[in-house]
Amino acid sequence: MTLDCDVVVVGAGIVGAACALRLAERGEAVVVVDRASPAGGATAAGMGHIVVMDGSEAQLDLTVSSRALWREHVGSMPDAVEYDPCGTLWIATDEEELATAEVKREVLRARGVEADLLTAAAVAEAEPGLCGGLAGGLRVPGDAVVYQPGATRWLLQRAVQAGAQLRPPVAVERVGDGRVALRDGTTLRARHVVVAAGGQTAALLETRALDDAIRPRKGHLAITSRAPGTCRHQLVELGYGRSAHGHAAESVAFNLQPRRTGQVLVGSSRQYGATDASVEPGVLGRMLRRAVALMPALAHLLIVRTWAGFRPATSDGLPLVGPLPHDPTVVLAAGHEGLGITTSMGTAALVEAIIHGAPSSVALAPFAPARAMAGGVGA
Amino acid sequence: MPDHICIRVDGVEHRVGAGTSVAAALWNAGVRAFRVSPSGAPRAPACGMGTCFECRVTIDGRPDTLSCQTPCREGMEVRTAHEA
Ligand SMILES: Cc1cc2nc3c(=O)[nH]c(=O)nc-3n(C[C@H](O)[C@H](O)[C@H](O)COP(=O)(O)OP(=O)(O)OC[C@H]3O[C@@H](n4cnc5c(N)ncnc54)[C@H](O)[C@@H]3O)c2cc1C
Ligand code: FES
Numbered sequence: 001m002t003l004d005c006d007v008v009v010v011g012a013g014i015v016g017a018a019c020a021l022r023l024a025e026r027g028e029a030v031v032v033v034d035r036a037s038p039a040g041g042a043t044a045a046g047m048g049h050i051v052v053m054d055g056s057e058a059q060l061d062l063t064v065s066s067r068a069l070w071r072e073h074v075g076s077m078p079d080a081v082e083y084d085p086c087g088t089l090w091i092a093t094d095e096e097e098l099a100t101a102e103v104k105r106e107v108l109r110a111r112g113v114e115a116d117l118l119t120a121a122a123v124a125e126a127e128p129g130l131c132g133g134l135a136g137g138l139r140v141p142g143d144a145v146v147y148q149p150g151a152t153r154w155l156l157q158r159a160v161q162a163g164a165q166l167r168p169p170v171a172v173e174r175v176g177d178g179r180v181a182l183r184d185g186t187t188l189r190a191r192h193v194v195v196a197a198g199g200q201t202a203a204l205l206e207t208r209a210l211d212d213a214i215r216p217r218k219g220h221l222a223i224t225s226r227a228p229g230t231c232r233h234q235l236v237e238l239g240y241g242r243s244a245h246g247h248a249a250e251s252v253a254f255n256l257q258p259r260r261t262g263q264v265l266v267g268s269s270r271q272y273g274a275t276d277a278s279v280e281p282g283v284l285g286r287m288l289r290r291a292v293a294l295m296p297a298l299a300h301l302l303i304v305r306t307w308a309g310f311r312p313a314t315s316d317g318l319p320l321v322g323p324l325p326h327d328p329t330v331v332l333a334a335g336h337e338g339l340g341i342t343t344s345m346g347t348a349a350l351v352e353a354i355i356h357g358a359p360s361s362v363a364l365a366p367f368a369p370a371r372a373m374a375g376g377v378g379a
Numbered sequence: 380m381p382d383h384i385c386i387r388v389d390g391v392e393h394r395v396g397a398g399t400s401v402a403a404a405l406w407n408a409g410v411r412a413f414r415v416s417p418s419g420a421p422r423a424p425a426c427g428m429g430t431c432f433e434c435r436v437t438i439d440g441r442p443d444t445l446s447c448q449t450p451c452r453e454g455m456e457v458r459t460a461h462e463a
Contacts, residue, residue, distance in 0.1 A: 225432075
C-alpha cells in the first residue's frame with residue numbers, strides 16, 4: 001500500500017501545531033488537516049499563561065518539561081508570539097493559602113523550579129494595584145505569557161518550513177488503521193495519525209469507548225482597555241487550584257494577565273454542563289466581582305470584549321497522549337484542559353518519543369489513553 | 380430645547396444639531412481616526428450600537444468613552460486620536 005505521508009496530524013490548534021513541527025523537524029513527511037483555519041478552537045478562546053502546575057506528579061512533570069521547551073525559544077520567537085517572561089505571582093488571601101504557598105514552593109523547588117515566598121509587604125510592592133489585607137504570595141519568575149494564536153501560527157510556519165504540508169480547510173470524518181477519511185471523499189493513508197482535535201477527538205475514532213473521556217469545561221474571559229502597569233505578573237489566587245482541580249459544577253477564581261498592549265486579560269471561570277459559548281452574565285459577574293475585589297483599580301477600566309470557550313477536560317486532569325491500545329497507528333494528543341498552551345510543547349515531545357519508540361524524559365504511562373476507556377482497554 | 384448646540388472637537392468648535400450623538404457629530408465633522416489601535420491603525424465606529432468599542436474617544440477628560448452612545452451636550456470637549 002502506498003502511503004500519502006508518514007504522519008497525518010488532525011487539528012491545527014496549538015497541540016497539533018507543536019506536534020507537526022516536532023515530527024517534521026525529525027524528518028517525517030507530515031500533513032496537517034483542520035476543518036477550519038489554524039488556532040480557531042479552544043486555542044483561540046483561552047489565555048496564554050505558560051505555567052508550572054502541581055495538581056499531580058505527572059502534571060508537574062509535563063508542565064516543567066514544557067516550560068523548559070518554551071524557554072529554549074526565548075530570543076528566537078517572533079514578535080507576534082508576544083512572549084513575556086513576566087512570571088506568575090500566586091496570591092495568598094489568608095494564612096491557610098499562605099501555608100499552601102509554602103508547600104507549593106517546596107514542591108517546585110524540588111523540581112528545580114525557582115519560587116520565592118513574598119511577605120504581604122513584598123506583594124504590595126510587586127503589585128501596587130492589589131487590595132490590602134493579603135497574607136502574602138509566591139513568585140514563580142520562570143513562568144511566562146504568550147499570545148497563543150500568534151504562537152500557534154509560528155509553530156505551523158516552522159513546521160511548513162521543515163517540510164510539513166498544511167491542507168486547505170477540510171473536515172475529518174473518521175480516523176483508524178492508518179487512514180484519515182476526509183469529508184471531501186479523499187482518504188489519506190499514513191503510518192501514523194496524530195489526533196489533536198481537542199474536544200472533538202473522540203468523535204473521530206472508530207471506538208466509542210472514549211466518548212465520555214473529554215468533557216467541555218466552559219471558561220469566560222474579559223479584556224480591558226489599555227492601562228499599562230495595572231498588573232506586572234500573571235496574578236492568580238492560590239484558591240485557583242481548588243477551582244481548577246475541584247470538580248464543582250461552577251467556580252470562579254482571580255486570574256489576571258498583563259498584555260503587551262497594556263490591556264488586562266481577566267479570568268477565569270470553570271463550568272461543566274454548558275454547551276453553548278454564549279457569555280452568561282451571572283458567571284461573568286461573579287468572575288469580575290472577584291477580580292475587582294482583589295484588584296480594585298480594575299473597576300475604573302473599560303471591558304472592551306467578553307467571550308467564553310471550552311477547555312477539553314479529562315477526569316484526572318491529564319491529557320490523553322499515546323496510541324490507542326487496539327490500533328497503534330492512531331496516536332491521541334488531546335484533552336489538555338486549561339493547560340494546553342503550556343503543555344503543547346511537552347506533548348509534542350511525548351508524541352515524538354511514542355512514534356519513534358525513543359526514550360522520553362517524562363514518563364508516558366500516566367498519559368496513556370487506555371486509562372480513560374470505558375469498559376477497560378480495547379473495549 | 381435649542382436646535383443647535385456647540386461642542387469642541389480637538390480644540391475646534393463645531394455647531395451640531397441637538398440630539399446628535401458624538402459619533403455622528405465627529406463623522407459629520409470629517410473625523411475618520413476616532414482612536415488608534417495598538418499597531419497604530421486608525422479606528423472609527425463600526426456598529427453604532429455600543430458593542431464594537433471602536434468609537435472610543437475622550438469626552439470631558441474621560442478616556443475610552445463610547446461616542447456612539449453619548450449625546451452631544453453644550454460645551455462638551457471631545458478629543459480624538461488626532462490629538463493622542
Ligand atoms: C478560558 C480558557 C483559558 C485558558 N487559559 C489557558 C492558559 O492560561 N494556559 C494554558 O496553557 N492553557 C489555557 N487554556 C487551555 C488551552 O486553550 C487548551 O488546552 C488548548 O488550546 C487546547 O489545544 P488543542 O490544540 O488541543 O485544541 P483546539 O485548539 O481546540 O484545536 C483542535 C483543532 O481541531 C480541529 N478539529 C476538530 N474537529 C475536527 C474535524 N472533524 N476535522 C478537522 N479538524 C477538526 C479544530 O478546528 C481545532 O482547530 C485555556 C482555555 C480556556 C477555554
Ligand atoms: S460604534 Fe460600535 S460601540 Fe460605538
